[in-house]
Amino acid sequence: MKPVYVKSKGLQDTELHYCPGCSHGIVHKLIAETLEELNIIDTSVLICPVGCGVFAGNYLACDAVEAAHGRAPAVATGIKRTCPDQPVFTYQGDGDLASIGIAEIVHAAMRGEKFTTIFINNGIYGMTGGQMAPTTLIGQKATTAPLGRQKELHGEPIRMCEMLSSLGGLVYAERVCVADVPHIIKAKRAIKKAFTKQLNNEGFTFVEVLAACPTNWAMTTRKANEWVLGPMAEYYPLGVIKEV
Template structure:
């Protein structure tokens, strides 16, 4: 008898509070599996956001720290600089990272802080009840734009992975999704690569994971998966946006 798959050692036994079909659970376990496979569960320090994943510190089986809303990259900067040998990651949603915490993430990337950010983009504010986020798509309905987001009023949605990839301190940026097994495998590979580049001390690494929010999108989990594929991927294209090797010492 051989175990083909079981719950990752990187997750605690705590029951997840997420809604049925929420992709947070899948993304949690990919991060947990990567930490387990790299053998860094004992040394990793994670930083939690505010939002749906605010209780992530209960679920990851490594040291965790909660941060004020949007400030996870600032807290992670402090942790990484005082514990340079510990792998550090932040786990943030789009309300946290792309809205209130846009300055923190941008400057952390600019400084090339050597931690990994897992950015969960579900195009809406989940915990607060489905308000428009900076990542909400044009035409997408939310409680604060009941007729759909318009470009005239709210501008175009922000593509964080592309934006951060313009900064020299960011060495790796990739966008993935977890709607089916092939995409899930790619997402896990991207998260693993981000951690490996961090462990090699190369710089700031960023993985954006497109996620569904069945509850606030008002769909079943399966319908939400289809909606993500049909609407989000055309605007937020999947794939590696930036992957540069460690800066070489200058030849004089």
């Protein structure tokens, strides 16, 4: 009998700690498949964030380095500059990348560092328990914005793809989501394209994934995915934001 589906060799044989309905597992799978299909499991180095993705090095099969909060692009720069033949990618959440690590991601993009960043945007701090992120939508409640995010008080959420796309070093930025099967297929294509461009030495590549966090959003999985496809995708438009 021919198997119609097998687990990617890009994943280790271990249980993930992520909550039910969380998007991290799906994105891990898409990265794992990409590494396998491009035959780079054996050469790649992953930089993990601080946040829910902190254990990603225990899940993906490639070598990994755990960075301090927000510093993954700097760590990746140190690796890619000294090991230019190795595929290098960071995996970062929105607190990590868009808040504490904003300088590191902006300057890595400005320099056109030849690594890939997978940016998981779920509009909330997951690991620490649902605090407001720079990406939290207006009106969305968080444990540090109990009345919901207010424009006058907190400002408007940051659109990282658009912001980074103003920089010459960035050659590809696409925003995707994994809320249903068609979007998962598109997300896979984007991730694979980003890695392919990296392998072609084109420049900095960036894939933003709108992700669900049912636990901290206090939603069912179905409601959470509707939230991604509804209010989130409305504020954070899906699709290619920049391609050189």
